[in-house]
Amino acid sequence: MSKTQTPRPIRGTQDIFGPEAEAFAFVVETFERVRKLYRFRRVEMPVFEKTEVFSRAIGETTDVVSKEMYSFEDRGGESLTLRPEFTAGIARAYLTDGWQQYAPLKVATHGPLFRYERPQKGRYRQFHQIDAEIIGAAEPQADVELLCMADQLLKELGIEGVTLHLNTLGDGDSREAWRAALIDYFGAVQGELSEDSQERLHKNPLRILDSKDPRDRKFVGDAPRIDQFLSDDARAFFDAVTSGLDAAGVKWERAESLVRGLDYYRHTAFEFIPDEGSAAANALGSQSTVLGGGRYDGLMESLGGAPTPAVGWAAGIERLAMLVGEKGEAGADVIVVVEEDAAMASAIAALGKLRAANLSCELIASGSPRKRFDKAVKANPEGILAFSVRDGEETWRVRGDVPITQDIEKALS
Numbered sequence: 372m373s374k375t376q377t378p379r380p381i382r383g384t385q386d387i388f389g390p391e392a393e394a395f396a397f398v399v400e401t402f403e404r405v406r407k408l409y410r411f412r413r414v415e416m417p418v419f420e421k422t423e424v425f426s427r428a429i430g431e432t433t434d435v436v437s438k439e440m441y442s443f444e445d446r447g448g449e450s451l452t453l454r455p456e457f458t459a460g461i462a463r464a465y466l467t468d469g470w471q472q473y474a475p476l477k478v479a480t481h482g483p484l485f486r487y488e489r490p491q492k493g494r495y496r497q498f499h500q501i502d503a504e505i506i507g508a509a510e511p512q513a514d515v516e517l518l519c520m521a522d523q524l525l526k527e528l529g530i531e532g533v534t535l536h537l538n539t540l541g542d543g544d545s546r547e548a549w550r551a552a553l554i555d556y557f558g559a560v561q562g563e564l565s566e567d568s569q570e571r572l573h574k575n576p577l578r579i580l581d582s583k584d585p586r587d588r589k590f591v592g593d594a595p596r597i598d599q600f601l602s603d604d605a606r607a608f609f610d611a612v613t614s615g616l617d618a619a620g621v622k623w624e625r626a627e628s629l630v631r632g633l634d635y636y637r638h639t640a641f642e643f644i645p646d647e648g649s650a651a652a653n654a655l656g657s658q659s660t661v662l663g664g665g666r667y668d669g670l671m672e673s674l675g676g677a678p679t680p681a682v683g684w685a686a687g688i689e690r691l692a693m694l695v696g697e698k699g700e701a702g703a704d705v706i707v708v709v710e711e712d713a714a715m716a717s718a719i720a721a722l723g724k725l726r727a728a729n730l731s732c733e734l735i736a737s738g739s740p741r742k743r744f745d746k747a748v749k750a751n752p753e754g755i756l757a758f759s760v761r762d763g764e765e766t767w768r769v770r771g772d773v774p775i776t777q778d779i780e781k782a783l784s
């Protein structure tokens with residue numbers, strides 16, 4: 372290839388700029404504010420892990436592990452994988468870094484994730500999530516708190532027309548009994564199912580319930596329901612979650628065929644999904660889940676740890692950003708215009724003082740002096756501060772009689 376040709380970006384990656392970048396930042400900033408209200412501690416996690424962290428924690432039969440991972444051998448011959456999700460790495464850290472001592476531990480993070488998927492609207496190969504987890508808490512109150520946090524986040528983002536769809540997968544025993552019944556039921560019509568579902572039948576029959584293939588859909592309606600198999604404990608757990616949500620005023624809908632694709636989920640499973648016909652549904656098209664999660668009490672054992680109850684969720688930042696609407700880049704509080712270059716030093720000193728006083732500002736000191744002022748007016752700031760030289764003395768003045776004048780004078784005094 373010619374050296375003069377510019378390399379193309381990688382398929383499924385994005386260069387986020389302008390209003391979209393502002394919307395992205397708004398999502399992250401709002402998440403940071405809300406996670407502090409709920410007292411989740413911030414963590415920063417590695418972008419890659421040993422491949423087995425994901426294959427063991429997420430499960431070999433899932434789409435994520437079997438089809439979507441970016442795995443490679445490093446120079447030492449070790450198989451590593453770019454993280455496709457946060458939970459597995461956080462669980463690994465909980466075990467290897469002795470975070471058990473902080474249990475119940477509430478942590479939050481955000482950053483890029485990587486999945487080899489077919490890129491389309493709202494679906495990328497490098498995407499970003501915000502993520503919240505409560506580890507070492509077995510009580511349904513933990514699920515309630517996490518869901519309240521998700522609900523408040525969406526409200527603070529101004530996102531409307533998105534509803535919490537909620538299900539229970541029961542405890543280990545309920546889930547096993549349900550699973551066996553699903554294998555019987557779908558096994559009887561195996562030949563009529565989609566290829567994917569025939570393949571899933573014994574490995575991951577719950578997944579057939581959320582198949583979008585019409586060949587599977589026609590059998591899903593009459594499939595055995597988890598409610599027939601719930602143990603008393605599992606039912607009491609689910610009742611506690613739903614009454615907690617009702618007490619908190621969080622609206623929810625029962626979604627009996629909602630299952631999480633990952634093997635380690637128990638009890639609560641949930642997704643926030645745009646309502647049919649809503650603006651949110653129009654904006655996202657078919658990629659409709661914005662936030663999903665659940666309880667994953669079985670995960671720590673798959674990584675060789677002691678049984679540890681935990682619950683968490685993740686939301687795609689890009690999908691949330693598409694729903695928060697246009698976020699323009701905010702205008703400057705003050706634009707500092709240097710009318711004569713001799714006044715440059717005073718202007719630079721003033722910029723420092725204004726920013727120290729928490730006023731956002733920008734310098735205009737290039738182009739013809741006459742045009743500098745026009746440029747500043749066009750940028751439409753709260754105030755324009757002009758520097759010039761009169762009678763050999765550097766002076767400044769605030770243009771016009773604007774409310775911000777006093778703040779500027781105070782900052783410069």
Ligand code: ATP
Pocket residue numbers: 456486488493494495496497498499500632658659660661662663664685686687688689690
């Ligand atoms: P989907 O059914 O859309 O593939 P998923 O079940 O794979 O979602 P999770 O693993 O639960 O998704 O991830 C949580 C959230 O992360 C999703 O609800 C979505 O907002 C976002 N997400 C997942 N995959 C992608 C992707 N490839 N590009 C952009 N966002 C994504």
Ligand code: MG
Pocket residue numbers: none
């Ligand atoms: Mg997926």
